[in-house]
Amino acid sequence: MQDAGEGFELHTEGPAGVVVARLLDKKGISHGFATRLGGVTEGPCASLTFGSGGQTERQLRTNLERLGLRLGFDMTRLYRVRQVHSADVLVIERAGVDTAGVASQEADALVTNVPDHFVAVQTADCVPVLLHAPSASSPAGAAVAAVHAGWRGIVAGVVERAVEAMVERFGVEPAATRAAVGPSIGVDAYEVDDDVAAQFERFEGVVRRDLGDKPHLELRAAVRQILASCGLASDNVAVTSLSTDRRPDLFFSYRVQGADTGRHLSVIGLTAE
Known part of the structure; x- marks a missing residue:
């Protein structure tokens, strides 16, 4: 185990290397970037x-099996969707939902309250966000969510929609909800056009115009501010400093390596007591 920045640990031993957030490293939850x-x-x-x-x-399949060994999930209960940079959220509320059917649906966030059913999003520079909402009636927690937040999804409101789905469907409290914001592209490498930057001017310190001829975005800072606006306490939000573009030994980066690079999976689930 290695330190991966404030609040995060890098685990490279075993069948699959993952980054974990101490904030979510609790009994009844399993997660990993x-x-x-x-x-x-x-x-x-x-x-x-x-x-x-x-x-x-x-x-x-072998890669999924290895990650499953690391995090404790069964591939038949790992849910992914067809990601399209939207604000759509898919909610899984009952056991045994067909994973293939879910995989064919378009969305960019998944929420579930079913123990031993894991939700995941795929990234290669975009921001992965994992959430856990505890419940007074269940030590394991009421719900978890995985969110794929690229710039289009952030503008569309995918982070807010995921939190809203957890609150509306499962009655959780935003102030008690915990969020981990995982490895993604850093501001130095994330150059955008002016029309994209204009859509982020409402955030404080997210648009940087001192790093080159074009503006740059700090997407993780935008996600942190959105989570605060949703009612999450600052102490319940952890944001890693690991950037996909700066650590080719650990991560894939679409911007740096091109479209043919690999894709990461960020996973979270409630585990049965």
């Missing part, structure tokens, strides 16, 4: 990638 370490894929996507490109179906 997968690195590129500990898989079987070869080439530019080596070695722990979860995208459909750059590997065989067998390699993908």
Whole structure:
């Protein structure tokens, strides 16, 4: 185990390398932001990638099995969606929902309150956000969520919609909800056009115009401010300093390595007592 910045740890031993947030490292919860370490894929996507490109179906399955061993999930209860940079949220409220059916649906956040059912989002620079909302009636917690927050999703409101879904469907309290914001592209590497930057001017310190000819965005800072506006306490939000563009030994980066690079998976689930 290595320190991965304030509030986070990097675990490279075992079947799959993951970053975990101490804030979510609690009994009754399992979570992790997968690195590129500990898989079987070869080439530019080596070695722990979860995208459909750059590997065989067998390699993908093996990578999922390895991450499942690390985090304690069964592949038949791991839920992913077709991500489209939207604000749509898919809620899983009953056991045994077909994973293939969920995988065909378009959304960019998943929420569940079902123990041993894990939700996940795929990224390669966009911001992964994992949330856990505790409940007074259940030590394990009332609900968890995984959110894929690229710039389009952030503007569309995907983070707010995920928190709202947890509150409205499961009656959780935002002030008690915990969030971990995982590895994503850093501000130095995230150059955007003026029309994109204009949509982030409402956030404090997110648009940087001192890093080059074009504006740059600090997406994780925007997510932190959105979570605060949703009612999450500052002590309940952890944001990693790990950037995908700066650590090619640990992460894939679409901006740095191109479209053919690998894809990470960020996973969270409630575990049965």
